[in-house]
Amino acid sequence: MSTSPKLKLYEEFSAIARGLGNAHRIDILEHLGQGERGVDALAAKIGLSTANTSQHLQQLKRAGLVESRRDGKYILYRLKGDNVLTLLGALFDVGEHNLAEVDKVMRDYFHKRDDMEAVSHEELLERSRDGLVTVLDVRPNDEFAMEHLPGAKNIPLEELETRLSEIDPAQEVIAYCRGPYCVLSFEAVAALRKRGIKARRLEDGLPEWRAAGLPLEQP
Amino acid sequence: MSTSPKLKLYEEFSAIARGLGNAHRIDILEHLGQGERGVDALAAKIGLSTANTSQHLQQLKRAGLVESRRDGKYILYRLKGDNVLTLLGALFDVGEHNLAEVDKVMRDYFHKRDDMEAVSHEELLERSRDGLVTVLDVRPNDEFAMEHLPGAKNIPLEELETRLSEIDPAQEVIAYCRGPYCVLSFEAVAALRKRGIKARRLEDGLPEWRAAGLPLEQP
DNA sequence: GCTACATTCAAGTAATCTGTTGAATGATAT
DNA sequence: ATATCATTCAACAGATTACTTGAATGTAGC
Numbered sequence: 001m002s003t004s005p006k007l008k009l010y011e012e013f014s015a016i017a018r019g020l021g022n023a024h025r026i027d028i029l030e031h032l033g034q035g036e037r038g039v040d041a042l043a044a045k046i047g048l049s050t051a052n053t054s055q056h057l058q059q060l061k062r063a064g065l066v067e068s069r070r071d072g073k074y075i076l077y078r079l080k081g082d083n084v085l086t087l088l089g090a091l092f093d094v095g096e097h098n099l100a101e102v103d104k105v106m107r108d109y110f111h112k113r114d115d116m117e118a119v120s121h122e123e124l125l126e127r128s129r130d131g132l133v134t135v136l137d138v139r140p141n142d143e144f145a146m147e148h149l150p151g152a153k154n155i156p157l158e159e160l161e162t163r164l165s166e167i168d169p170a171q172e173v174i175a176y177c178r179g180p181y182c183v184l185s186f187e188a189v190a191a192l193r194k195r196g197i198k199a200r201r202l203e204d205g206l207p208e209w210r211a212a213g214l215p216l217e218q219p
Numbered sequence: 220m221s222t223s224p225k226l227k228l229y230e231e232f233s234a235i236a237r238g239l240g241n242a243h244r245i246d247i248l249e250h251l252g253q254g255e256r257g258v259d260a261l262a263a264k265i266g267l268s269t270a271n272t273s274q275h276l277q278q279l280k281r282a283g284l285v286e287s288r289r290d291g292k293y294i295l296y297r298l299k300g301d302n303v304l305t306l307l308g309a310l311f312d313v314g315e316h317n318l319a320e321v322d323k324v325m326r327d328y329f330h331k332r333d334d335m336e337a338v339s340h341e342e343l344l345e346r347s348r349d350g351l352v353t354v355l356d357v358r359p360n361d362e363f364a365m366e367h368l369p370g371a372k373n374i375p376l377e378e379l380e381t382r383l384s385e386i387d388p389a390q391e392v393i394a395y396c397r398g399p400y401c402v403l404s405f406e407a408v409a410a411l412r413k414r415g416i417k418a419r420r421l422e423d424g425l426p427e428w429r430a431a432g433l434p435l436e437q438p
Numbered sequence: 439g440c441t442a443c444a445t446t447c448a449a450g451t452a453a454t455c456t457g458t459t460g461a462a463t464g465a466t467a468t
Numbered sequence: 469a470t471a472t473c474a475t476t477c478a479a480c481a482g483a484t485t486a487c488t489t490g491a492a493t494g495t496a497g498c
Contacts, residue, residue: 005328006402010242012321013314017245020236022456023229039475052457054476059455064317073465073474080317087309093302095232098283102231109224183225241486258445271487273446278485292444292495440498447492454485462477468470 019063020091024048025056029079029088030179032066033207034139035146038074085211092180110186118203119174121212124149127174134168136175138188139206149176149209150217157184160191169197176202176209238282239310243267244275248298248307249398251285252426253358254365257293304430311399329405337422338393340431343368346393353387355394357407358425368395368428369436376403379410388416395421395428 043053060066067080095102127133135152144154177184185201192199262272279285286299314321346352354371363373396403404420411418
């Protein structure tokens with residue numbers, strides 16, 4: 001047998017997996033989950049050189065995980081279809097359940113995820129419709145500007161300390177950011193609680209909200 | 220930032236992806252989806268040396284995709300939890316929708332998957348309960364012996380030509396094998412149709428049937 | 439104890455992947 | 469056309485991966 005058709009297929013599938021086989025590339029995918037981005041902008045966000053980022057993007061493209069289009073001087077990359085998010089979700093799920101290392105990092109840095117008691121999409125919708133909660137977007141300004149949850153207030157994590165007064169201490173805060181493992185919202189909740197403000201995390205981030213077909217706001 | 224907790228997590232997730240980053244390892248996972256296997260037995264099935272197979276298995280183990288236990292002289296490996304199957308499914312899904320290469324192989328070798336008009340779990344259950352169909356397991360004997368769909372008849376693909384008389388030509392045949400891309404059932408359906416016997420494929424294979432919580436038979 | 443057998447380890451080669459640097463492309467704007 | 473700027477290519481060193489071979493481990497059965 002030269003190479004059976006099945007092995008040929010598995011060769012392709014494994015090529016997709018190799019596309020996910022680097023932490024920076026997963027980081028890139030998380031950022032692209034927020035929306036389209038140019039190469040340089042992405043490179044700045046994730047802290048790699050432009051050339052290196054470009055090469056990672058081309059690997060992701062070959063793997064069928066992202067696609068690109070030209071817009072003037074820029075080449076904008078975006079996730080290729082919703083099933084990429086599903087794939088990432090499945091990957092995270094295996095990690096969270098099957099790898100002791102992941103569990104350890106979660107416990108050490110995120111102070112036990114269970115304690116955080118994440119809020120579901122439904123609960124957020126319901127309670128925010130009733131005006132019971134402040135929805136807080138802790139991503140940087142530019143990402144908030146592209147798209148955000150309806151009625152959300154934007155205070156980037158770095159500015160949270162100095163802008164605490166803008167938050168109504170009588171209401172519970174529900175914080176969200178880029179995705180289920182985005183550090184920002186974990187830290188925001190921790191910071192708010194230390195100040196005695198009731199706060200919880202949304203269970204995941206903006207891309208999953210969009211994938212669920214829920215409404216978003218653009219300026 | 221030395222390495223942010225998020226990047227640490229993504230490092231772990233990408234390690235899982237690297238576990239899937241080799242066609243032989245995906246093949247191994249498909250076989251383990253049938254049930255526990257010793258190293259040597261697996262090596263024979265997938266056509267690699269024992270030492271090489273052992274090393275692949277250890278990579279899969281490090282990635283949290285399989286686990287092992289000792290049984291007498293043998294060390295038996297099995298999939299680590301159902302979410303591994305989910306992950307594989309998500310991977311296949313991305314491949315099927317996003318990669319032109321995959322589409323091409325499907326068309327060339329599997330004569331257009333749409334034509335095959337796969338049968339769902341529900342339809343199989345219903346029609347087999349009413350005695351309307353022959354459920355045909357085309358995997359090798361030893362795999363059938365471990366576990367198979369209720370009421371299924373076992374004719375390994377290689378023996379199909381010579382044992383055609385055992386199949387009731389009045390009934391439709393529903394063939395299945397190891398998984399959604401297992402070649403055996405595709406070829407079985409093609410062979411049966413050439414002989415004028417009505418035949419279709421089950422949409423996926425035995426592992427997915429088990430994961431769905433449906434009943435199985437053991438001898 | 440010794441033998442047989444399944445599995446793993448260790449060492450080596452060829453191939454692939456990561457990140458750097460500097461030069462090449464290709465579109466826009468003057 | 470020319471200059472500018474975003475992106476990609478090409479070439480390199482260092483690390484990792486796949487597979488082979490032969491030796492080492494560990495359990496079962498005598």
